[in-house]
Amino acid sequence: MQQLARRVEESFSSGIVRISEWRGDVAVVVTREKLREVAQFLRDEPGMDFDYVVHVSSVDWPDDEERFEVVWEFYSVRKRQRIRLKTRVPESDCVVDSLSDLWKGADFMEREVYDMMGIRFRNHPDLRRILMPDDYTEGYPLRKDFPLRGKGWRDTFEFLDEIPR
Amino acid sequence: MAFEDQRTTVYKVDPEHPESKTLPTLRTEELLLNMGPQHPSTHGVLKVILELEGERVVKSTPVMGYLHRGVEKLAEDGTYHQFIPHTDRLDYVCAMYNNFAYCRAVEKLLDLKVPDRAEYLRTIVAEVQRIIGHQFWLSAQALDIGAMTVFFYCFRDREILLDWFDELCGARLTTSWYRIGGVERDFTPSLLSKLQAFLDYFPPKIDEYQVFLEKNRIWLARTKGVAVISAEDAVNFGLSGPTLRGSGVDYDLRKYEPYSAYPKCEFSVPVGKNGDTYDRYWIRMMELYESVKIIKQCLEQMEEGPIMADVPSVTFPPKQRVFTNLEAMIQQFKLFSEGFKAPPGEIYCGTEAHKGELGFYIVSTGGSKPYRLKIRAPSFIHMGAFDHMARGYMISDACTIFGTYDIVMGECDR
Numbered sequence: 316m317q318q319l320a321r322r323v324e325e326s327f328s329s330g331i332v333r334i335s336e337w338r339g340d341v342a343v344v345v346t347r348e349k350l351r352e353v354a355q356f357l358r359d360e361p362g363m364d365f366d367y368v369v370h371v372s373s374v375d376w377p378d379d380e381e382r383f384e385v386v387w388e389f390y391s392v393r394k395r396q397r398i399r400l401k402t403r404v405p406e407s408d409c410v411v412d413s414l415s416d417l418w419k420g421a422d423f424m425e426r427e428v429y430d431m432m433g434i435r436f437r438n439h440p441d442l443r444r445i446l447m448p449d450d451y452t453e454g455y456p457l458r459k460d461f462p463l464r465g466k467g468w469r470d471t472f473e474f475l476d477e478i479p480r
Numbered sequence: 481m482a483f484e485d486q487r488t489t490v491y492k493v494d495p496e497h498p499e500s501k502t503l504p505t506l507r508t509e510e511l512l513l514n515m516g517p518q519h520p521s522t523h524g525v526l527k528v529i530l531e532l533e534g535e536r537v538v539k540s541t542p543v544m545g546y547l548h549r550g551v552e553k554l555a556e557d558g559t560y561h562q563f564i565p566h567t568d569r570l571d572y573v574c575a576m577y578n579n580f581a582y583c584r585a586v587e588k589l590l591d592l593k594v595p596d597r598a599e600y601l602r603t604i605v606a607e608v609q610r611i612i613g614h615q616f617w618l619s620a621q622a623l624d625i626g627a628m629t630v631f632f633y634c635f636r637d638r639e640i641l642l643d644w645f646d647e648l649c650g651a652r653l654t655t656s657w658y659r660i661g662g663v664e665r666d667f668t669p670s671l672l673s674k675l676q677a678f679l680d681y682f683p684p685k686i687d688e689y690q691v692f693l694e695k696n697r698i699w700l701a702r703t704k705g706v707a708v709i710s711a712e713d714a715v716n717f718g719l720s721g722p723t724l725r726g727s728g729v730d731y732d733l734r735k736y737e738p739y740s741a742y743p744k745c746e747f748s749v750p751v752g753k754n755g756d757t758y759d760r761y762w763i764r765m766m767e768l769y770e771s772v773k774i775i776k777q778c779l780e781q782m783e784e785g786p787i788m789a790d791v792p793s794v795t796f797p798p799k800q801r802v803f804t805n806l807e808a809m810i811q812q813f814k815l816f817s818e819g820f821k822a823p824p825g826e827i828y829c830g831t832e833a834h835k836g837e838l839g840f841y842i843v844s845t846g847g848s849k850p851y852r853l854k855i856r857a858p859s860f861i862h863m864g865a866f867d868h869m870a871r872g873y874m875i876s877d878a879c880t881i882f883g884t885y886d887i888v889m890g891e892c893d894r
Contacts, residue, residue, distance in 0.1 A: 338588055340828060366716065367715050367716075367718060369830065370856040418718065419716045420717040420718025420865070421718075431552070445544060447545060456553055461553075463553060
C-alpha cells in the first residue's frame with residue numbers, strides 16, 4: 316500500500332496536498348485543479364488500474380476555510396487494491412469536476428452528493444436532486460448547519476416545552 | 481385522434497400515383513410512461529419514467545427518494561451503538577448483514593479484534609441471512625415475471641429460518657443481534673440442533689426450486705438474454721454482488737478481502753459468463769449451496785469461548801454480570817448514556833452482503849458520535865445502471881431488471 320502512495324506522489328510534481336495511510340486505507344488529497352488529472356492517472360496508468368468506483372461522498376467542515384471535502388473511493392478489480400481520492404472546495408464556489416465520464420457509476424453517486432451537500436459537479440450530464448424532491452428549496456440536508464428535525468414548515472409546529480425540574 | 485387521421489391519409493393514397501414514391505411516413509411519437517411508484521414489481525416505492533417507442537424502452541429515468549428517511553443524518557446524532565437498529569431498516573429483508581457490515585466498519589475504526597467464537601457465530605448467521613435473502617429474491621423475482629409457484633416453496637423454507645432468528649434474538653426481521661466487538665448472545669443447544677436439521681433438509685429443496693423454473697418456458701424466455709450487461713460496463717457502473725459476477729467478473733469480498741471466519745472456510749465463488757438475468761439467477765442458486773457448505777464448516781470448526789471482545793471502554797459486559805456486579809453496571813450505564821470515543825480518522829469498510837458490496841465510510845473526529853457516516857448501498861448503485869440495461873428491451877423486461885438487481889428501496893433511498 317505504501318508503494319501505491321509513493322507512486323502517485325512521484326508521478327505528480329504539484330497538486331498533491333497530502334497522502335496518508337490509516338488502518339490500511341490509503342488516501343490522497345489533491346487540489347481541485349489537479350483532481351481530474353489524478354483521477355485519469357488512477358484509472359489509466361497500468362500499475363494503478365482503478366476501474367471500479369466504490370462510493371462518492373462528502374464531508375462538511377464548517378469551521379474550515381475550504382468547507383467541503385469531496386471523497387471518491389476506487390477499487391481495482393484486477394489488482395485488488397483500494398485508494399481514496401479527496402479534494403476540498405470552499406463554500407463560495409463549491410464546484411468540482413465530475414468524474415462520471417470516467418466511471419459511469421459515479422453519475423448517481425455525484426447526484427446524491429449534490430442533493431445532500433450542495434456541491435456542484437462540472438460537466439455532469441444530469442445534475443438534479445436524486446433523493447429529495449426536485450422542488451425542494453430548504454437547503455442541503457447533510458450540511459452541518461441543517462437542523463436534524465428539518466427546516467421549513469416544520470418550524471411552525473408548536474412543540475411542548477420540556478418539563479421544568 | 482391523430483392516429484386515426486394518419487391511417488386514413490395512408491389508405492387514401494393511390495399506389496399508381498407518381499407521388500406515392502415519396503409517401504409521407506407514419507407520424508410516430510415517443511410515449512412517456514410512468515412506471516410506479518405503486519407498481520408491484522418495484523419492490524417498494526420507486527418510479528421509473530420510461531420513454532417508449534412502441535413497446536421498446538428508448539430511455540428510462542429512475543425517480544427515487546420516496547423512502548428517504550435521512551439515515552445518514554440520524555447517524556450523526558446518535559452514538560455508535562445507537563446506530564445499529566437503524567441499519568436493520570436499511571435493507572429490511574436482510575437486517576443481519578447490515579448489522580454485520582456496520583459493526584465491522586466500527587471495529588475497523590477502533591481497530592478492535594473480535595474473539596474467534598464470535599467470528600464463527602457472525603459468519604453462520606450472516607450466511608443464514610444470505611440464504612433468506614436469496615430465497616426472498618428468488619420468490620419475488622419469479623413472481624414478478626409470472627412464475628408463482630416457487631414463491632410459496634421459498635416462503636415455506638424462509639419461515640423456518642425466520643423462526644430460527646426469532647429464537648436467536650427475539651425478532652424475525654429487525655434483528656440487531658450483532659454488537660460492536662461481538663454478538664449479543666450465543667447459540668442455545670436448541671438453536672444448534674434446529675440449524676443442523678435445516679442444513680440436512682435444505683439442499684434437496686434448492687433442487688426443487690430449480691425444477692420449478694428451469695422447466696418453465698415462459699420464465700426462461702423472460703430471463704435468458706434479458707438485461708445483458710458486459711463485464712466492462714458492469715465494472716464501470718460499479719455493480720457488485722451477483723449482478724456483477726453474472727457478467728463474469730470474479731469479485732467477491734468474502735474471498736479477496738477475507739473477513740470474519742471466511743478465510744477459514746473453503747467455498748467457491750460462482751461466476752457467470754453471459755451477463756444476463758438467467759446467469760445471475762444461476763449464481764444465486766449456486767451461492768445457496770455454498771452458504772450451506774460454509775455454515776457446515778463453521779459449525780464443525782467452532783470452539784467454546786467468549787462471544788464478545790473484552791474491551792470495557794467499548795463493549796458491553798455480559799448481561800448476567802450487569803445485575804450482580806457494580807462495575808459492570810456502571811460500564812453498561814456509561815456505554816448506553818454517552819457511548820465510547822472513537823479515535824479521529826476515517827475508514828471505509830466494505831462487506832459482501834447478498835446484494836452486493838455494502839460499505840460504510842465513517843469519519844470520526846474523536847467524539848462519541850460519527851462525524852459523518854456514508855452508506856454505500858448496492859441497490860442505489862445498481863439503479864444507476866438501470867437506464868443502460870433497460871434500453872432496447874420491452875416494458876415487461878423492466879420488471880425483470882428490477883428483479884435481477886434484487887433492489888430493496890429501504891436501502892436504496894436510505
